[in-house]
Amino acid sequence: xxxxxxxxxxxxxxxxxxxxxxxxxxxxxxxxxxxxxxxxxxxxxxxxxxxxxxxxxxxxxxxxxxxxxxxxxxxxxxxxxxxxxxxxxxxxxxxxxxxxxxxxxxxxxxxx
Amino acid sequence: xxxxxxxxxxxxxxxxxxxxxxxxxxxxxxxxxxxxxxxxxxxxxxxxxxxxxxxxxxxxxxxxxxxxxxxxxxxxxxxxxxxxxxxxxxxxxxxxxxxxxxxxxxxxxxxxxx
Numbered sequence: 001x002x003x004x005x006x007x008x009x010x011x012x013x014x015x016x017x018x019x020x021x022x023x024x025x026x027x028x029x030x031x032x033x034x035x036x037x038x039x040x041x042x043x044x045x046x047x048x049x050x051x052x053x054x055x056x057x058x059x060x061x062x063x064x065x066x067x068x069x070x071x072x073x074x075x076x077x078x079x080x081x082x083x084x085x086x087x088x089x090x091x092x093x094x095x096x097x098x099x100x101x102x103x104x105x106x107x108x109x110x111x112x
Numbered sequence: 113x114x115x116x117x118x119x120x121x122x123x124x125x126x127x128x129x130x131x132x133x134x135x136x137x138x139x140x141x142x143x144x145x146x147x148x149x150x151x152x153x154x155x156x157x158x159x160x161x162x163x164x165x166x167x168x169x170x171x172x173x174x175x176x177x178x179x180x181x182x183x184x185x186x187x188x189x190x191x192x193x194x195x196x197x198x199x200x201x202x203x204x205x206x207x208x209x210x211x212x213x214x215x216x217x218x219x220x221x222x223x224x225x226x
Contacts, residue, residue, distance in 0.1 A: 032213050043203055043217040044155070088155065092213060098143060099168065100215065104154035 003027065004091050006103035014111050019076040021106050023089030026070070033072045034090040035063060038105065044088055047074070079110045114138070116218030118204050124224045130192040133221045136185055137206030145205040145215060146179055146189050155203070161187065194225045 003026045013019045021035075031052050036044035048063050050056045050072070055064045062075040072091070076083055086105040093101045117136040125131055137144045145160040159169040164181045172179070176195070181187040191198055201222050205215040 034213070043220050045217070046214055049214065098145070098160055098162075098207070098213070099157065100213070101157075102155040 003093055004089060004101045004103040006087075006089050006106045008104060009107040010109055011106055012109045012111055013079050015079060015081060017079050017110075019079045019083065019108055019110070021074040021076075021087050021089075021108065022071055023073070023091075023103050024069075024071045025089075025091040025093065025101075027091070027093040028067075028070060030091045030093055032092045033063065033065060034100065035061075035072075035074045036088040036090060036102075038086045038088055040085075047087075076108075079108075081110045081112050084108055084110050116204055116206050116216055118202075118218040118221050120221060121219060122222045122224075124226065125194055126226050127195055128193045129225075130190065131194045131198075131223060131225075133189040133202050133204075133223070135187045135189070135204030135218060137187070137204070138208070138216060139185070140208060141206035141216075142184070142209045143207035143215075144181060144187050145207070146187070147203040147205065147217075149201045149203060149220075150199075158189070191223075194223075196225045199223055199225050 005024045034049040035047045037047050038044045048058050050063045060077045064073045086107045088105045089103040090100045119134045142163050146158040149155045158171045159179045161181045179189045201220045203220045204218045207215045
């Protein structure tokens, strides 16, 4: 089992719909969870992060943590074609603040 | 403020040659990370520095890879000799002291070893 797993997709949603992206992690002691967006040929850019103490909403994006089941999700409301990208989940496994483990990413396509 | 700067953006070399990738972190950031991204393995941490000191190099794949950070504004990742399986995109990222764990990525260097 990989330490951070994501469904590679592609995930296709129509414009205006909710896109739901999930990520599972292996270390129950993980404290920080990050979602990065990566456009084709570009570098990852941080969308949002949450700590183990709660969920977070930022505009159209919501990150949720389910500690019991060890997964973190990213919801994108009112999806736009510009949201089409690969979304990378990153987790600081083993409690190391600097040792981020990334999933292989989920490719999202928003269909106009 | 300028972001993380990497050079070159693209590198094509032949097997056996030495390759040097360069990175300038964001001013004031005291953590610097080197990552490698491939389709098969995704984004992997190779090594990171804190205040110019290598802290964890457990991700460096083998002795052919080495990294240095001679000062707070410059780091290199060297591969000698290079092999076709080293072909990947190499990212440098930096993080500011304290605060969140947020890492800011450079534009990457696409390395092709023929």
